[in-house]
Amino acid sequence: MPLATKRASVWPVVAVLALGVALPFLLSGGFQLRIAMLIWIFAILSMGFNLLYGYTGQISMGQQGFYAVGAYAFALLQIKLGLSPVLAFAGAVAICAVLGLIVAYPLLRLRTHYLAMATLGFGLILNGVANRWIDFTGGTAGLTVPPLTWGGEALGRTGIYYVVLAIAGVVFLLHDFIARSHVGRALQAIRDDETAAAALGVPVRRYKLRIFVLAAAIAAVAGCCFSVVSLRVDPSLGEFHILVSMLTIAVVGGLGTRFGPLIGAAIVTILPQLLLQFGAAETLIYGAFIVLFLLFIPHGLAGLVENVRWTRKSAAPARTAATNVLEVKG
Template sequence: MTHLLDGRPWLAPALFVALLVLAPLVPGGYVLYIATLVLIYTLASFGTNILTGYTNLISMAGAVFFGIGAYGTAILTQQFGVPMLLAMLIAAAIATVVGLVLALPVLRLEEVFLAIATLGFVMISVEIAKSGGDLTGGENGMGAPGPTLFGLALDERAYHLLAACVLGAALWLARNLARSRFGRGFLAIKGSETAARALGLNTTGLKLVAFGVCAFYTGLSGALYAPLVRFIDPSLFNIMVSISFVSMVIVGGLGSILGSVLGAIFVIGAPQLLTYFGFDQFQRALYGVAMILALMFLPDGLASLVKTRRLPGADAPGKEGA
């Protein structure tokens, strides 16, 4: 695929537009619902991949940002009458602020200690959602209004197109970020944080930016999720949600656009297959087993099976993208 795209910068956007045009032809009902879920989870996967694939930071707080995006959108639209698109952006912005506040103390930690600290924040968030009373529906959860745009209700095909457009815009913004001085700074941190500091880079500030972008994308993913499922509860803050996001980037491929997509397909599709064949009780073990197998046999994830471009600046210096 790398050779196919070389010298043809128009090809990737053309393929994306083609997918948008063909999306309404996808059969409705459950098939289109799963396809929309893949788009939404790809956004969360890509946000997680920006943090982990660029800076090697592993955060377990993805469920917090996802839940804030979902609850924020539902509360703003249902209880305050905010238009859906504006509510989504506000909810994603709130998730970003929470992510930055969380990152300030935990970025002093490294590797496994960072993951443990963010895991504790996930546990706190579950209890906050349960004790939210009428605002969040408590342990019983709350309904979320269906998707609308400029006051008009959207059917499942129209919402699929909206999710695709949001994902496309998010990928474009992230690509520009990767080519900016921030992207080059992320690359330096991934290569060697000590060397990056020696070069005069503000590594703490750069990691804050990566954490904030991850929180925004994951929060926006949750914001798109709520109108699709139309019901949310505290299980959105469950640690298994965070584990699913981390497994997406490890199984799909760190620092890879295709890896983010493949990881989302895996997280959505594999449980469906297990349920179809009557093995739904193994869903919780699936992510752990998949991550172990990926690290053992496919360290670059499923994306390594296909030659493709990696996220700009995602590789260590001196290495070419897979």
């Protein structure tokens, strides 16, 4: 089956966002709206991971760390410095971007599982800080985040939903712009073959740094959104289950695809709720579901939807690994 030769259109994204706008009118009750907000938040987090790992091939197992730092910074900038939510949001994203740069600079010379281990270590350090620096982070109890207000009154659930949707929409459009443009092609080139990418004028190291910083900033955006929704930040934000959710979303949705993060986030958020009726068997069924996905749809649902493009991806990492060996041997 031939791959698309036409440039991808922005209209599917616009349609999805229009559905997002209509969602509060279609859903019944606050619980469903809360699920919808969680979907958008996980979609944001996963889009950063998708750009970094799916498109550029640089794995980071520390995204939950940036997610937590973003959420904590958003809370602390308001509590300790009395900043407005908008300024606290900008500050939290900026802090994570700078932190991302500091982490990426030494770590991005590593590849594959070495990079995974190093970034995982970064995540674990941050989690330790959140748990033990009790005076600053509130320890395991966490911090209470001041609610968003509008005209002196606390913003209602629907209002908060639209705030989250607006932010998610911007991230979604940015993610999609990168995925469809020459920038996305350059990132895929880096993922597939760094030497060839450099020969074609792609500044490989600079692009890897930039995308790592962007992914960290996007994780911070997701963290801020979570604080706004839950009104509480605690160390569980930076824990393993966030990373596992992100990886599950990648598997279910499809890495390196335009809609994988959103589709994956929707399924990973909704499915456990649907399985609750099975009681104790829920985890078992959920686990079996993930295994079936890995066996039969290894490139995710978006991979199925966006034609066969992803089926090539399995060859790419092996090829990169072989190239590395050659480079080391000189």
